[in-house]
Amino acid sequence: MIAGNAMAKSIKPDGLTISAFSASLLLNQLVGTEGIRFDARDFEWIGTIGGFTFVCFLRTDTGITSMEDLINSNERFAWAQSATVTWLPELLNAEFGMDHLVLGGYQGTADSSLAVDQGEAHGKCWQWTPSITASPHWVDTDPPFVTPLIQVTVGAKHGDLPNVPTIVEFKDQLASGQAALDLVAAATLPQVMERNYVAPPGTPADRVKVLQDAFWEMQNSEEFIAAIVKAGRDAELGPIRPDVAMGYRDQVLDTAPDIVARLSELLGG
Numbered sequence: 576m577i578a579g580n581a582m583a584k585s586i587k588p589d590g591l592t593i594s595a596f597s598a599s600l601l602l603n604q605l606v607g608t609e610g611i612r613f614d615a616r617d618f619e620w621i622g623t624i625g626g627f628t629f630v631c632f633l634r635t636d637t638g639i640t641s642m643e644d645l646i647n648s649n650e651r652f653a654w655a656q657s658a659t660v661t662w663l664p665e666l667l668n669a670e671f672g673m674d675h676l677v678l679g680g681y682q683g684t685a686d687s688s689l690a691v692d693q694g695e696a697h698g699k700c701w702q703w704t705p706s707i708t709a710s711p712h713w714v715d716t717d718p719p720f721v722t723p724l725i726q727v728t729v730g731a732k733h734g735d736l737p738n739v740p741t742i743v744e745f746k747d748q749l750a751s752g753q754a755a756l757d758l759v760a761a762a763t764l765p766q767v768m769e770r771n772y773v774a775p776p777g778t779p780a781d782r783v784k785v786l787q788d789a790f791w792e793m794q795n796s797e798e799f800i801a802a803i804v805k806a807g808r809d810a811e812l813g814p815i816r817p818d819v820a821m822g823y824r825d826q827v828l829d830t831a832p833d834i835v836a837r838l839s840e841l842l843g844g
Contacts, residue, residue, distance in 0.1 A: 598771055615824055624814060628702065629700060639724065663701075726740065728741055730823070757831065765827060
């Protein structure tokens with residue numbers, strides 16, 4: 576937030592300074608978090624290295640093999656969630672008329688994953704890549720230890736999960752229809768485009784273009800990818816072109832007030 580405020584108010588727009596910008600700040604701006612003194616629409620978007628996709632998955636030994644199975648099941652399953660992501664299974668419960676248990680006391684990926692491993696919970700709604708990076712045995716066994724059921728995103732599918740449906744494909748089954756998808760967009764698109772770099776408002780267009788082209792070439796280069804892999808951060812790769820990222824940004828910030836109100840409630844605001 577401090578860097579964003581500085582970029583908006585005091586950094587000279589000469590093309591010599593860029594800043595990392597977490598897209599989670601879009602949600603802060605959307606819900607009116609105190610201290611935000613910038614409009615993210617004003618920044619010149621240089622590049623987006625990548626982000627994450629939320630996926631809901633259950634242990635394979637539950638016998639649930641698809642989202643349709645889960646919707647139609649009479650069993651009650653438990654999701655291991657941290658407080659910041661309890662809204663994911665809560666949203667599924669509300670929109671699909673389900674009543675699964677949401678366990679919100681976990682601190683992060685490690686202890687929530689352990690809960691699934693030990694049978695304390697049946698599954699999670701979590702960022703997919705960090706989950707399987709931390710627990711590779713979940714997907715490299717036959718059959719896999721977990722089964723992904725739905726991708727909670729309105730963006731592109733995760734590259735590893737081309738056959739797992741997104742929530743968009745269930746629009747006609749959602750209790751609030753398009754309104755639910757609008758909420759998902761506002762909540763998850765910042766994750767899809769989490770790691771961004773921006774220049775100050777008013778940076779000359781020709782310099783912005785040079786920076787954008789150089790950034791795109793850099794993040795797709797063999798040298799950069801090799802360095803990221805060596806550092807163990809390849810799970811976070813997923814370059815997004817500036818025009819696409821700015822479209823996501825605008826979609827989040829254009830969320831209707833009634834959707835923002837429901838989102839704030841779900842997020843505990």
